[in-house]
Amino acid sequence: MIGVILYGAGLGMFGLLMRSNWSALEREVETLAGTLHDSLKPLLPAEARPSAQLAAVLPGLCLAGDPCPSPPSLISRHAVSVTDPERFYLRLLDPRGVLIAHSPGSPSQSPRAQAEHLGPAWSVVVGPGGERSMQYSIHLHRSHTPVHSGAKARELDWGYLQIGRSLRGLDAERQRLWWAIQTIVVLALLVAGLASWWLSGLAMRPLLVAYRQQEQFTADAAHELRAPLANLLGVVEAHRRQPPDDAVARDQMLAAVHRQGQRLSRLISDLLLLARLDGPQSAAAVQPCSLTQIARDLLEETSEAAAEAGLTLKLLDVEEEAEIMGVESELYRLVSNLLLNAIQYTPRGGEVVLRLGRERSQVVLQVQDTGIGIAPSDQQRIFDRFYRSDPGRSRRQGGTGLGLSIVAAIVHRHRGQISVASNHGFGSVFTVKLPMVGGRILEDLRVAGNT
Structure with missing residues (x-):
């Protein structure tokens, strides 16, 4: 039972920590996606298709169908992904969901990449090496400048923006935490087992003493009861061998029987009194x-x-x-x-x-x-x-x-x-x-x- 409780508590703590880390990553990706959306909105071309104008929006952004080598300079890499390129990637899609541009190293471009959809906007993408990424999708809008000065500005649907966050650090932390919980539970079970063995020994000690006392009491009671009974039987056996008309022997026998009977009566009374005193x-x-x-x-x-x-x-x-x-x-x-x-x-x-x-x-x-x-x-x-x-x-x-x-x-x-x-x-x-x-x-x- 201690093992089940400890293991259940460990799994519950593990789940809470993982859920907390996952929620923190979701907030980070959502914040970054909103920032990128607001930054790209005034720079997007009129049509959502691969073009030189689209490639100029973010230096180093690769158009669909073109080779996509990693940018040689650190400045270009950061310009593409806005933040650490080892952890994030970008993808731009047209309104039909067709890819038109992406950052270098996007796992979604691999033919062996698999996506597990967690909801309308969220999915987990597994790359060819088994590395997982959290991917978030939002509608991308373009600012529209009205022809007439008095008209109101409008935002037109342009396509989709997908931003991915590598789960390499989270998976490594998940493994470390999982093995840490397993080790702690095993050590706790070992300590609990040793403590239980020691405490059970302490708990059993008075029971063993009481059991030995009960055994001794039973043996002593049997001995005390056997002695007067043996005397009674001996007196009766001796009287059977005496002549039937020997009045003196009969009186002596009756006196001995009476003494032993009184002794037995006192012993039984004392035993009953002790039994009553031991009760409520x-x-x-x-x-x-x-x-x-x-x-x-x-x-x-x-x-x-x-x-x-x-x-x-x-x-x-x-x-x-x-x-x-x-x-x-x-x-x-x-x-x-x-x-x-x-x-x-x-x-x-x-x-x-x-x-x-x-x-x-x-x-x-x-x-x-x-x-x-x-x-x-x-x-x-x-x-x-x-x-x-x-x-x-x-x-x-x-x-x-x-x-x-x-x-x-x-x-x-x-x-x-x-x-x-x-x-x-x-x-x-x-x-x-x-x-x-x-x-x-x-x-x-x-x-x-x-x-």
Whole structure:
């Protein structure tokens, strides 16, 4: 398509330039023809026929039927054609169109000359060597002096004047311009092809990254689903080999099946939530939400889990007007996942602190723990799906490896930012910044939901 557009534009420009040059030549020939007509009108003999009087009108003008060598002197040559003889020629014809005089070198005198008529007055004459000339024809009048002094002067039709203009320069310019356009178009196509290849590589790069992430996610999801299913099948197979009256084995089997079923249920729920977060958001679900109330409610709900883990759970620096536009259920999940993640990776006797503040037009939520921390090499990947910095610990506690991925998706969905600061062995601090209530944020979320 770029090639077609460039070639079409080049041809259009070529045609406009050629038309402009042709029009300039036509005006030049018409002006010269009018000047010659006015100059010859009082000098023409009474009859339009080859005669010595006609030959004297312009020195060097050749009569029809006589030899016509080129004038030897420069003055004679210019007298014949009025201007450059290499570019112009003259022809005089009688009223019937029969040639009676011409300038030397007129291509129309060659037996192999061909004329292509472009209109009543214009034609293109092609000489024997292929050289083209533009030819213009006008009626030639003679001034008539009246016999009586009181009569009005009249102009009588005498014949025709034809003036030709060589197209050698125009044809050479046409060739140069044609090849210049071809070269420019080819170079432009080459540059466009290289630029397109480079830009397509840039455009494909995020798609390839997304495709690899999707492949990795599919493989990880299959692995995570296969593990509990394998455990379930193993437990069921082991129970089939037990005596039917062994109540203890039956209870152990049912407990194992229940645990694996819960793990599968949580994993499927998290996968469905991620799929929903990746899709468009409903504008009807967006409403003002108090992050302060959400934090307090979740602090009460997770206090029991913190107590079982032997941890201290605190809420500090509470901002009472921490209200944002969003989906309340998703914001609950965001804060809950951060708190449970901190509890999960903090050893007994540790502390988890939840802070809620304000920074300009943003609500700042911080969850700080005194847990095992995150290695610098893992801090860039902890928000990837199914990634665990400590896989064994997470699986033992029933984690799916999707908690922080869900947190990142919810933060991104609410036009926020999330970051982590951690030192291995000295705990971590997760910081979430969300825009406060404002018409612009609400409108952005509604537009995102509609699209």
